[in-house]
Amino acid sequence: MAAPSATSPAPSKRFLVFFDFDETIVNESSDDAVVRAAPGQRLPDWLSRSYREGHYNEQMQRILAYLAEHSVTEDSIRSMVENIPPTPGLLTLFQYLQAHKQDFESVVVSDANVYFIEAWLERAGVRHLFHRIFTNPASFDADGHLVLLPFHAHGCQRCPENMCKQVIVREYLERRLQERAGCPFQRVFYVGDGANDICPMLALGPRDTAFPRRNFPMHRLLQKMQEAETEVLKVSVVPWATGQDVVDCLKRLEKER
Template sequence: MRGTTHHFLHTPKMTAPSNLTHAAPQQQRFLVLFDFDETIINESSDDAVISALPGQQLPDWLKNSYREGHYNEHMQKVLVYMAEQGVSKDSIQSAVEKIPPTPGLLNLFQYLQNHQQDFELAVASDANMYFIETWLERAGVRHLFRKIFTNPASFDATGRLVLLPFHSHSCSCCPDNMCKQVILREYLAGRQKERGGAPFQRVFYIGDGANDICPSLALGPRDTAFPRRDFPMHRLLLAEEAKFKANIVPWVSGEDIVDCLKKIMEER
């Protein structure tokens, strides 16, 4: 990855001084939930990994086997095919690490790192754990995220990347393997218990896709949905704005999100 290291954060990981490790941590006031593909990174990780294939594309029979709402199943077949074509773990890792961040996202991470006492971060993505952790580690930001909600994926003994569905749910709007609203509601309820009954003061949801609409419906009037401008989430939000209680702030660059968070921080 020569020549691209400037994309990534090189700040040291923040650790508490040894004399403070037993002090009760201050509770973070805000939750920031990120999508991954085309939100943190500037393309789809699934598409990027196909570039590791010898011909850099899928055969038509495999492309045409996709069924609406069953993307996870389709991607399982793609990974089987890649293993059959001899694509190695190293090639997959390299393809993931080369994906560029979305403009301004690393500046947003820098801002959130500088205000770790205020913001808790999590990811909710229909990609998979191997792609997401590999990219976040390479970018030097994995330590910022308390939790990653995504489809399990790991290499088996034969060197094949095995993908599984995240969960099952009863939401009719979402793909059968993931409803991000279920994830968000369960996480908020669980964290409130762990925090001694204290909810987050505000929730921020940053996304781009159609599957980011459902969790946005769970946000309240103090919360903010950040749809990436002119992407499906933004277009769908505009069409259904009346349904949403949350503030809607479209963004082009991570800088736009930083500007909004700074204003909210000044309101304290």
Template sequence: MGDSFFNCCYVPPHPPGEEELHRSRRTEIMASTSTSISSDKRFLIFFDFDETIVDETSDDIVVQAAPGQNLPGWLKDTYQPGRYNEYMQRVLAYLAEQGVTESEIRSIMEKLPATPGMLALFQFLRNRPPQDFEVVLVSDANTFFIESWLRRNGARQLFHRIFTNPATFNKDGRLVMRPFHSHDCPRCPDNMCKQVVVRDYVARRTQERGRPYQRVFYVGDGANDFCPALALGPRDVAFPRRDFPMHRLITETHEAMPGEFKAVTVPWASGEDVVQRLRKLVAE
């Protein structure tokens, strides 16, 4: 992991009394998502979810549960840039008011198509020796959407940790989503900066293991995947989905500020592209 990253992603200290709250919140979620992890893993690989693992955006697809598979204009008009999480909370509340049930939402999530070659990539990771890969998911979706899809596709056990917005159904049958954390990165939405998640996780696991990983990989597609990729070092690999925002931002950075983006960049159109590069790297 490199030490250089844009000022846009600088996260200053929280006001007095708040730092422990934010730290404990992240630690609580980290501790609750999986059992203990072996310390002998050689590589750490992060995945995004929407348009990386699945070929759609889960927040958009859940609208299929609405009457007429569309949201009313007044609800769409409440969206504000940088506050998508709050907007989705209103969408989920509206769906509950329309009588949309937990099973209906789960069914929609389970039917999301995987991106081309992604299931083959998962199979590659499963087939590797147990000391090879520690697999982590970092997403601005939510626990219910992600868990529904992973369990349906037999992929839940592949992931050692999942970092996303907590979401549970309340007694009224409404899916209530809470923000993952707060931060001060102006590039990212208010509820999650993936670079903060990645840096916190790598620092903690390195301390627990007593040594760094041989390499860190990040597989993503969106603009909010560019931010964590900035934290990767020169031995690490960023896998941006070809011609998606993450890929374009990396390309623009290479052109505007050569050397600022440290990681090796391997664009992918299929999970098979990622498999090919990983197969070479693990053999080194």
């Protein structure tokens, strides 16, 4: 689902920032946080064992159905999500983007879901910073059950069946280029942490920057790609431990034309 903000950014914005959500904006997986709303704050073994590699969206659908069967309310789910702590320094990064909103357009690309992401961003008071949110559709039905759907179908062999972030990034860049009357962004930044944040790196160019969270899967995989000296990876790589690390790099790059 793609959720637009109230106002569209002006074509004059120079930079585009993509953000993952789980373990990037927030300091844990929102799906794991919601499990704490289950009876005993844990899942039964049969449900935990039902996960199949590359089919996490299906697994989360089963988890949400289990919560519904045990009368877990929307208030309980929303409370769990809203109280996930931000990743250290991310609110500082958001403050920087707000102070320089004339230059930066921000977008979320996440394999979480729109209900969790909207709930957290609104509670944190930063929803207005994001022009679009690309994530899996999710909403409560008439019976009060949170229903999750896959984002899209794709043919990428690297990615989970419900989402290829490279497809999303490429299509968004193409669409914004048209909407900006052929004026590209000067630089594109991508802030992430997970293995599914590797594929969109292949859509970025040599003036762009990948910000992998230090010692998380995205960082380790990018290190391996760099060591292999693959020609496919063109983007610059700047690991980060806190949002302040990203701010410091953005300050340097913003001065470059």
